[in-house]
Amino acid sequence: MASIDIKGVKKVYSGTVTAIHNLDLSIPDGQLVVLVGPSGCGKSTLLRMIAGLESITDGTIAIDGAVVNAKEPAERDIAMVFQNYALYPHMTVRGNLEYGLKNRGTPRDEIDRRVAEAARILEIEPFLDRRPRQLSGGQRQRVAMGRAIVRQPKAFLFDEPLSNLDAKLRGQMRIEIKRLQRNLATTSVYVTHDQLEAMTLADQLVVMNGGRIEQVGAPISIYERPETLFVAGFIGSPPMNLMPMDGALGAQAFASLDLPSGTDVVGIRPDSLVVSQPQTPSASFSGTVELVEPVGGESHVHMRLAGSSDIMIISVPGRTEIVEGAPMTVYAKAGDLHPFNHQTGKRTDTPAANP
């Protein structure tokens, strides 16, 4: 087990591409930290620098307080699980699990004990004598995790480990990873594109953009209070509606509300919009229903604002009577509005004082 401390870390590829800019991040012992952000924002680069698979251009990475910049991957005692888990096809599951330990000269009885333990935790005991091609995708993925577990590393690094699996299996594996990480309490860094994975797995969520950290925090607090326009638009599905306040439309919708000075964009989550006018001060928007997407437990209504080409997305519970082409008016309570300034890209309100 270990804490991971990243200080002023920079990565420049081939002298030209700056993939990570002066990044600071502290990961406490035993935590599961999830990195999210758009393609190319530097998630894998950061993970590979922690693992020692990529050199660090500037700054330091410390594991358990000791700087590891100059250490080889094997000396860092970290296990990585990738999307393309390359199992050895000619070896049995047991052989795959044992391989790394044998190479390190681990005593036989210790190997047997660790393999049995990992197989039990991952529920792969019935498959120990099969070869990888005789397993399903999810079973193979569990073997790949088993290989990481038997090493009893200081930390696990996961780079989109579930992205090759179908939706149902992803869901099952997500829960298994959470359970596993809780039981083993091994410090973990997990990269994903999947919002649900990010929100449900993370103790701390790290939102990255262009080689920088935009926001770090508990998933629910980031969802409830995104500090930047980027995070507001990135976290949440369907995404937050970001409404410019300039022009007649904005002025009208927000006219009666006392928004912080400097506000020129207002964010509203699709599930904060309601069809009946609240008793408390609210913003209102009118338009025409352009599309209704039933997604099961709720429906996503796309409304084109009157006199504009802007679309708002509204989440309504269950199946809806709302039909395409109909006029519609929706309301958002003042307290559900997220005020931003587009120039700074930041919120314009200050956090509420703790009660």
Ligand SMILES: Nc1ncnc2c1ncn2[C@@H]1O[C@H](COP(=O)(O)OP(=O)(O)OP(=O)(O)O)[C@@H](O)[C@H]1O
């Ligand atoms: N070996 C390399 N040489 C040069 N540039 C690289 C190299 N590897 C990555 N990059 C660049 O560094 C940036 C960050 O890449 P990285 O793979 O870390 O992104 P990522 O966040 O993992 O993206 P994705 O979600 O698509 O996996 C990108 O602009 C990428 O093109």
Ligand SMILES: [Mg+2]
């Ligand atoms: Mg990547």
